[in-house]
Amino acid sequence: MTVTSKMNSVSRQSVLSRLGPGGLLYAANKIIAVASGKDEDRWRGKDEGALFKRWRRTPSSEPATAVPAPATPQSQPSELLKFLAINALELSAPASDALLKSRSSEWFQLSGHPGSLAPAGPGTVWKRRAAGDHPTHNPERDAYEALAACPYMRSAIPRYYRDLEYGGEHFIELQDLLHGFRDPHVMDIKMGTRTFLEDEVRNARARPDLYEKMVRLDPKAPTESEHAARAVTKLRYMQFREQQSSSAEQGFRIEAVKLPGQPPLTDLQKVKEPKQLAATIARFLGDEKHARRAITARLREIRDLFERSEFFRTHEIVGSSIFIIYDEERVGAWLIDFAKTRRVPEDIVVNHRAPWKQGNHEEGFLFGLDRLINIIETAGLSEKDSEPEVTR
Incomplete structure (x- = not known):
């Protein structure tokens, strides 16, 4: 579905005057309710499998206390309320300054082209169409739509919502994987021995x-x-x-790492040797044995789903990533980035582990995933003392 969500100033004022304060409050509540409903589907969909595993490092002994939000006088609706109301009418739009400021400590773009992602609201992001794509052909959208319809893979990818146009640009709306996590550990890992198209x-x-x-x-x-x-x-x-990098020999490379309370590490090209990779992953995992076990189990699940999927038997998965997140309560891992996913010719069979030769369309995704799982399982805590060569 393509949605043009742009309203001129006249129509906006007209809508506000017709709604009135009560209508604004109702519309804002509607969009918040929809967002909450999305969260329930996103995190707890029984039909789609668990998207993350819960665990607590230190169970709390005190009951949670709800703090009531200050009431907004109905006669003077706030600017944020107006924004939410208009968003409810427009389906969604890029986040306002108010929302961005309120989420600045929670949301960040770890890697990728700057400006390619933007938070669109509570729980979703917009991703801009890759530069160079034909106006009528969007490989990443097509991949997400196919995987969202696949009974095996829909739980292994971010929730896909729609394709849309806004301000003359094209986007896809996806689940915000950072939503619900508090100051998490985050790692973006580019998969494959080849990250360029033939x-x-x-x-x-x-x-x-x-x-x-x-x-x-x-x-x-x-x-x-x-x-x-x-x-x-x-x-x-x-x-x-x-x-x-480690791509050619190991089948994956660490693109970026974010540790709690620290800025992202994004220049990790020199992290190439197995010992360096193990040291970097050990620092990422810290002393959290529960997180290590949960991440390993999740990656094994993704590998199993990948191998059972008809989509991956007929496509080369170039330049995709595994996105891993955990905090004190949650662990999650997803397969992301499909801008370079392409269907292989009908006479070609790919197993995603064989070495690449020009024309065979192998990209080494599973070759790299096998090694990534092994390193996460075996990276010793003592390896944290070996500093990887990185710059901030």
Whole structure:
């Protein structure tokens, strides 16, 4: 469904005058109720499986005390109330300054292109269509719609709500995976031995600009012939980039990490060797044995669902990530990012573990997931003392 949610100032004022304070309160309550209902479906849907596992490090011995919210006089509806009311009429819109300020300590974009995600309201985010997508073709939307309809995979991905247009741009609305967590540990892990599409490297023309990029990263990387030509192909450069991280050898790389009370670590390209990966994951897990067990069980579940899904038997999953979150009460892990998911030719069979050769469409997703599960299971607490090479 495509929804254009833009109202001009005249129509907004007209709606406000017709609703009045009581109507504003009713509309705001409606959208809050809908959001609450979404939360119940999102977190506790019996038909879709548990999206996270609850656990408590220290059970509370005191009963929770509800603090009543200050009443808003009906004769003077607040600006936030007006915003919620209009949102209820428009279905949804990007979060207002008021909501963003109230959620600033809870919501953040850990990785990906800056500005590609925005909180849309309590419990949902809008994700902008990937640059370069054809106006009538949105691979990520198509993947989410197919996976949401798959009985195996719908519990392994963020809840998908809709495709929409707002302000001349196209978005998909998804479950906000951070919603409900309090100052959590968060890790974004890019999966696969190959994170570029085969279409991206078909051109065999050697390019001087890619040679310059390679030299800036590693002056010794080009061969003698490449130094002489001062140019490399796109395939050569992309494979070089995969080898710079743990992607090529381990089938995954850690994109970003967020620990409670600290800014995100987003430059983790040098975390490449198995010992470095284990040290980084051990620091992420800390002393939380319950979280380690729950995360491992969840990743095994995702792997099992992946292997049973017809969708993944017929698609290459390039550039997707595993998103892991936990706090003192909850643990969650989801498969995200499908902008580079493509259907493979009918005569191709992929198992997601075989080495990639141009034309076979293997991307190593399950190869990497096998190794990720093993490292999470075996990363010793003593490995936290080995600092990974990272910058903030």
